[in-house]
Amino acid sequence: xxxxxxxxxxxxxxxxxxxxxxxxxxxxxxxxxxxxxxxxxxxxxxxxxxxxxxxxxxxxxxxxxxxxxxxxxxxxxxxxxxxxxxxxxxxxxxxxxxxxxxxxxxxxxxxxxxxxxxxxxxxxxxxxxxxxxxxxxxxxxxxxxxxxxxxxxxxxxxxxxxxxxxxxxxxxxxxxxxxxxxxxxxxxxxxxxxxxxxxxxxxxxxxxxxxxxxxxxxxxxxxx
Numbered sequence: 439x440x441x442x443x444x445x446x447x448x449x450x451x452x453x454x455x456x457x458x459x460x461x462x463x464x465x466x467x468x469x470x471x472x473x474x475x476x477x478x479x480x481x482x483x484x485x486x487x488x489x490x491x492x493x494x495x496x497x498x499x500x501x502x503x504x505x506x507x508x509x510x511x512x513x514x515x516x517x518x519x520x521x522x523x524x525x526x527x528x529x530x531x532x533x534x535x536x537x538x539x540x541x542x543x544x545x546x547x548x549x550x551x552x553x554x555x556x557x558x559x560x561x562x563x564x565x566x567x568x569x570x571x572x573x574x575x576x577x578x579x580x581x582x583x584x585x586x587x588x589x590x591x592x593x594x595x596x597x598x599x600x601x602x603x604x605x606x607x608x609x610x611x612x613x614x615x616x617x618x619x620x621x622x623x624x625x626x627x628x629x630x631x632x633x634x635x636x637x638x639x640x641x642x643x644x645x646x647x648x649x650x651x652x653x654x655x656x657x658x659x660x661x662x
Contacts, residue, residue: 462506
């Protein structure tokens with residue numbers, strides 16, 4: 439037998455990544471992260487996660503860059519959906535802001551008895567943005583504030599009995615969140631994200647300020 443005439447098998451082509459693997463490598467959006475945060479918040483309220491576990495997972499949620507990094511964070515929770523196929527529910531935080539606050543060599547302020555949307559974007563460029571939620575009317579249980587500060591200042595204050603959390607980046611600047619976990623079940627959650635470049639982003643509870651008649655307000659505005 440002439441071995442030289444034997445057909446040579448061509449090297450096997452590298453198979454394309456499985457669909458699930460390909461989807462896991464997709465970049466996560468703000469809406470993806472917020473949806474996972476909602477599931478973790480519900481798990482905390484139901485007693486499925488401890489406060490420490492919840493805090494650790496939330497930090498990983500807002501540090502995640504791909505859908506594959508998000509899915510394991512809720513894999514052991516009932517009701518978890520694949521990260522690549524979100525199904526927004528009533529009150530879900532949208533990807534686009536309900537309101538933009540812009541201060542360029544100026545200031546922008548929201549305070550008093552006002553109704554914050556589900557997502558607010560704040561831009562401070564050589565300016566100051568103040569978002570005071572201490573007297574706000576919370577129509578949504580989960581509110582996201584995304585702050586961008588460039589040689590400017592963004593300051594967010596909340597009542598002492600809501601949950602305040604978040605994560606962001608400071609580039610030669612300061613990004614500081616005074617994390618707070620409410621002891622009241624169903625309390626609104628205020629999430630702060632963003633970046634400070636040679637500027638300042640700060641979020642903290644306002645001393646002496648509380649959201650009064652909390653459960654009545656949530657039943658009224660959330661329909662629960």
